[in-house]
Amino acid sequence: MIYLDYHATTPLAPEALEAMLPLMQELYANAGSTTHAAGRQVAELIERATVELAGLLGAADDELVFTSGATESNNLALFGTCLHPRQKRRKIVSVATEHKAVLDPLLRLERQGFEVVYVPVAQFDSLQPGVVDLGQLAEVVDEQTALVTIMLANNEIGTIQPLRAIADQCHRVGALLHTDATQALGRIPVDVDLLDVDLMSFSAHKFYGPKGVGGLYVRRKTRRVKLQPQIVGGGQQHNYRSGTINTAGIIGMHAALLGCYRLNAWSDGAESVGVVEWRRVAGLRQRLYDRLIQREPSLSLNGPGWPSEFGEAGELTRLPGNLNCCFYPIEGQSLMMDVPELAVSSGSACTSAEPGTSHVLRAIGLTEEQARSSLRFGIGRFNTEQDIELAADWLLASLEKLRRLI
Numbered sequence: 001m002i003y004l005d006y007h008a009t010t011p012l013a014p015e016a017l018e019a020m021l022p023l024m025q026e027l028y029a030n031a032g033s034t035t036h037a038a039g040r041q042v043a044e045l046i047e048r049a050t051v052e053l054a055g056l057l058g059a060a061d062d063e064l065v066f067t068s069g070a071t072e073s074n075n076l077a078l079f080g081t082c083l084h085p086r087q088k089r090r091k092i093v094s095v096a097t098e099h100k101a102v103l104d105p106l107l108r109l110e111r112q113g114f115e116v117v118y119v120p121v122a123q124f125d126s127l128q129p130g131v132v133d134l135g136q137l138a139e140v141v142d143e144q145t146a147l148v149t150i151m152l153a154n155n156e157i158g159t160i161q162p163l164r165a166i167a168d169q170c171h172r173v174g175a176l177l178h179t180d181a182t183q184a185l186g187r188i189p190v191d192v193d194l195l196d197v198d199l200m201s202f203s204a205h206k207f208y209g210p211k212g213v214g215g216l217y218v219r220r221k222t223r224r225v226k227l228q229p230q231i232v233g234g235g236q237q238h239n240y241r242s243g244t245i246n247t248a249g250i251i252g253m254h255a256a257l258l259g260c261y262r263l264n265a266w267s268d269g270a271e272s273v274g275v276v277e278w279r280r281v282a283g284l285r286q287r288l289y290d291r292l293i294q295r296e297p298s299l300s301l302n303g304p305g306w307p308s309e310f311g312e313a314g315e316l317t318r319l320p321g322n323l324n325c326c327f328y329p330i331e332g333q334s335l336m337m338d339v340p341e342l343a344v345s346s347g348s349a350c351t352s353a354e355p356g357t358s359h360v361l362r363a364i365g366l367t368e369e370q371a372r373s374s375l376r377f378g379i380g381r382f383n384t385e386q387d388i389e390l391a392a393d394w395l396l397a398s399l400e401k402l403r404r405l406i
């Protein structure tokens with residue numbers, strides 16, 4: 001099997017597994033049990049990991065809330081700010097290309113009386129498909145706006161949003177900015193101060209950490225975000241999220257993110273890795289695209305293009321390992337079924353309970369048929385050049401066969 005579905009999830013990094021094992025064996029004490037030495041030992045490990053993890057994001061340790069993943073973080077960010085008793089504003093602004101873990105809480109807030117405005121994004125035939133229209137955003141975000149929620153990087157077409165410019169518009173009128181950075185973290189450098197966001201969601205299993213653990217950054221240093229807890233009980237994590245913390249998960253998440261920063265030379269302890277990970281992955285994406293387009297000139301790229309020479313990762317407009325192509329008139333599902341040894345996706349794995357066509361591709365103007373004929377590839381750390389060559393061979397052979405059948 002060739003796994004090209006790194007946007008759905010990533011394999012666990014060996015360094016994350018190694019860091020987690022002691023917490024699942026001898027260091028099993030509850031980090032909240034500080035009455036005894038065993039509990040204090042775990043609490044200290046967690047504290048150290050939290051400080052370092054926060055540091056990688058440009059945050060302070062008391063600005064992180066650990067959760068079960070990005071879905072919970074998004075729920076906490078949206079409900080926690082909008083339903084806070086001191087929240088007087090009743091308008092929320094977003095885009096239609098968000099993940100369901102943002103869109104569904106927004107629907108619920110709308111039912112509870114909030115006005116939710118979706119600003120259009122650039123269409124498939126523009127330079128930067130999926131990028132929010134900053135002019136329209138400026139017209140919509142006003143003194144009634146409680147929250148703007150716009151993802152940093154899209155999970156289907158890889159579009160990276162100009163968050164700093166969005167933040168400026170929000171803060172001019174006192175609105176909060178939340179970003180779902182689930183697909184960005186570990187793939188591009190992320191710094192909460194450079195982006196100037198107030199809340200940011202992330203999930204360990206997207207950057208080679210374990211599943212079922214993630215976090216929400218909540219700004220407290222320069223502006224104090226008011227957040228109402230959504231899970232109440234024992235008052236853990238400064239009362240922001242009750243429940244015994246997932247100690248092994250947090251330690252694994254920290255080790256995994258540190259690994260990403262090292263392999264990309266974004267942290268002090270960066271290894272001399274030759275070609276940094278994101279450049280290697282972007283090279284593999286280029287290779288896959290070149291192989292496909294050479295033999296299938298009618299194939300079209302969904303989402304932003306990329307320059308042949310990359311500058312810095314912080315300047316990217318599309319995630320380095322993301323490729324999304326339309327193979328019309330061949331259906332994505334047919335291709336996937338015909339090449340069962342290739343793990344790719346036709347849309348977002350996270351909405352697999354709901355099979356319809358991709359709402360992201362529809363939002364950038366693709367027809368129902370074009371969206372149904374599209375596949376998403378997510379290339380990552382453990383992919384090799386051979387993987388890419390073989391995947392291209394399989395896909396091209398299958399396309400030829402399927403075309404003869406229609």
Ligand code: PLP
Nearest residue numbers: 069070071099101155182203350
């Ligand atoms: N947000 C985005 C952009 C995602 O890609 C995903 C998962 O695919 C999620 C949220 C949900 O993350 P989790 O699985 O950690 O709940």
